[in-house]
Amino acid sequence: MTRELSWKIGGQQGEGLESTDRIFSTALNRLGYYLYGYRHFSSRIKGGHTNNKIRISTSPIRSISDDLDILVAFDQETIDLNAAELREGGIIIADAKFEPKVSDGADARLIAVPFTAIAEQLGTSLMKNMVATGASVALLGLPVDVVKQVVEEEFGRKGSAVVVKNVEAVDQGYQFVLNEVGGPLAHFQLDAGDGHQRLFMIGNDAIGLGAIAAGCRFMPAYPITPASEIMEYLIKHLPKFGGTVIQTEDEIAAVTMAIGANYGGVRAMTASAGPGLSLMTEAIGLAGMTETPVVIVDTQRGGPSTGLPTKQEQSDLNAMVYGTHGEIPKIVIAPSTVEECFYDTIEAFNLAEKYQCPVILMTDLQLSLGKQTAENLDYEQIRIERGKWVREPEPLEPGELFARYQFTEDGISPRVAPGTQHGIHHVTGVEHDQEGRPSESPANRKAMMEKRFKKLENLQVTNPIKVDAPHEKPDVLFIGMGSTGGTIDEARTRLERMSVTTNHATIRLVHPFPAEELKAYAEQAKIIAVVENNYTGQLAAQVRLHTMQAEKIHSILKYDGNPFLPSEIFNKTKELCERGDI
Structure with a gap:
């Protein structure tokens, strides 16, 4: 028995690796194991080598492992590229169809399983991923009924006939391996999980959930790896709360629409990666100058240019800190766990409105897309802070304007929704006076610059x-x-x-x-x-x-x-x- 092991499945993109990984890991999560996943995938829609690695443990983990215990291979390339990770005594379960081979000197046991042949006998080769799932479960000595339940949920919408076939594929893969190795192998059998139900999610989903909890009701965005899942999550869930997601023509439109919505009093955000952040730079300056709150998520990936769009990197820090022309106050916060992705998104909205400035939530591809166990979220912690939001301004004298950019002791001015009685004011991207009227006065410029930066002198952030x-x-x-x-x-x-x-x-x-x-x-x-x-x-x-x-x-x-x-x-x-x- 063992308290921990690592499992990887590899093949060509589009072969069903994602569903294998999803069903296998969901079953493990329900059994009470802690999981940490890493996706290595190609920047192509279909084709190109891809693999998913999951670390499984009876205690909390927050990292991928150095080595590998079990490799599930849908092609020879997977063995050639990944077998070196296998620790001594590791196992390769490979599709017998491609006549798998292990290089000389590799200390790994190869088990050829007819994934494709079994699947074709059941009606379609597409089900080879379910055969592989059953084979993996057999090696680990896990209860196959839990996997079957997940399969039923996964394919239930496609009808009972599809469910029955996929469950049979799991069963046949399970029985084949048991017969081949003579029962579960002791050193691959996991100690029992604790049975506790925990969340199992990617950082992007946690950000999406955090945005909803924070009161975000509008997300304009342009799809880009690895940020797209935030938009997809909110497309699915935000309308349930009266919100809307719009796919814009580019990132410039996305950020300016988000700024406009925030100016109107609606909490709004956008999300992108490095190339999109570059396009947003001028508009971030607009948000700073007009003191309009906006939340922007940058899910870092390999750059520059298109770079490595599906690979890990943390190279946008300078762009986030220094990337604006001119000087504006802004806040950049960086969650480090899935739970922090949730809580920090809520805090980002509060900070944006409290300090009336852009807030950038900085993640990276591994945190954004790596699926991992998370403790259940504490919704009692959620607080909505809208800062100096004025719902009923004091009456104005004839010809007087609302002092939207009023000089105050803390540098933060009162804010009002457009159209509010007694709240009329100018808004412009050029330097302006307290009512928003354009001004090139040196004295006013000096005072406004000092006012804007004064806002962050007493910045309070949870656990900096x-x-x-x-x-x-x-x-x-x-x-x-x-x-x-x-x-x-x-x-x-x-x-x-x-x-x-x-x-x-x-x-x-x-x-x-x-x-x-x-x-x-x-x-x-x-x-x-x-x-x-x-x-x-x-x-x-x-x-x-x-x-x-x-x-x-x-x-x-x-x-x-x-x-x-x-x-x-x-x-x-x-x-x-x-x-x-x-």
């Missing part, structure tokens, strides 16, 4: 950094953002076994940077290791700039399109130890 600091003076302070958190923690566990003491700070408020909160931890550490998926060390540059600890900072970088493995962070840090930096 998330810190795990068991040591007063650690050998290493790890700093990361987004999806790297769980991987860093796993590397830390291995380092602690070597008597290397470590603390970990996850940056959640990227801009304005939480310098004061981070400084104390940075000063205590012997070295600082900044972990990020980009080439130039953009987060490390922020840490260097704001903590004045340049001589301590070392970058651990990865920019090949894949997320970090725990062993990569462990090995890089071990090198620092051996070099004498610690």
Whole structure:
């Protein structure tokens, strides 16, 4: 029996790998296992190698694993590309149709299963994915009835005949493997899950749910990987709450429509990736100048240009922080778990309205699309804060305008919905006075710039950094953002076994940077290791700039399109130890 293992399925895009993964992982989730998934997929609609990897555990996990226990292969390319991940004694379950082969020297057992032949006997080769699901369940010694229940739910809308055939495909794959190996293999049998029902979702779905909970009722967006699932989630669910999603002609239209809706008093957001964020830059400046709240999600991917649209990267940080022409106040926050994607989306809307500025929610492809276990959400935590929203302005004298951009002690002015009695004012993208009338007065310009930036002087964000600091003076302070958190923690566990003491700070408020909160931890550490998926060390540059600890900072970088493995962070840090930096 084992408490943890990793399973991967690979083949050509469009062969049904997603449904295999979905049914298999849903069954595991219902049995009370913790799961963490990673999708490696091509940027083509159909064709090209793709694989889905799931880590399964009886305890919480937040990282993909270094190695692999079971590989399910629909073609020889899957074996050739992924067999090296298999640990000693691993198993390959492959479709007998392509006469699978394992290279010499590979220490893995190959089980050829007639996925396609069984499926064709049942009526269609498309059901080979269900045969593979049954074969996987047999190896793990899982109750097949739970899988059958998920299959019934998955295919129920297609009619009972389809359900019966797919259940039979699962059964035949299950029985074939049991007969082939003589029953479940002890070292692949999972300890029982705890049976607790938990959420199992991707970060994008959590963002969509968070937007609904925050009161968002309009989303204009242009589809782009890896942000499209946010739009698709809201297309499905937002109308139930009186909301609307519009697919716009481009990202420029999307962000300007979102700004317009927010100006009208409707909470609205848009979501994109790096290329879309670039197109939104001018409009983000408009939101800053007019002090109009807007929430923008940037799900980072490999760039520049089209780059690697379906691969992991964290290289938009500089664009989010510095990308606007001129100077405006804005807020960039970065969730690091699925749960934080939900709560931070709600906070993003509150921050946008409280401080009347653009708020960018920064995720990355792995966090956006990697499906993982999440604890049940606490809806009692939800608070809606609309800031200085004035519903009934004081009466105006004849010819007087509402002071929409009034100079105030905290820099935040009263805000009113257009058309409200006694709320008439000008709105323009040029510099303006307190009533919104265009003004080029140097004195007014100086006062307005100071007013706008004053808004963030007392910025309050929940947990600007998330810190795990068991040591007063650690050998290493790890700093990361987004999806790297769980991987860093796993590397830390291995380092602690070597008597290397470590603390970990996850940056959640990227801009304005939480310098004061981070400084104390940075000063205590012997070295600082900044972990990020980009080439130039953009987060490390922020840490260097704001903590004045340049001589301590070392970058651990990865920019090949894949997320970090725990062993990569462990090995890089071990090198620092051996070099004498610690």
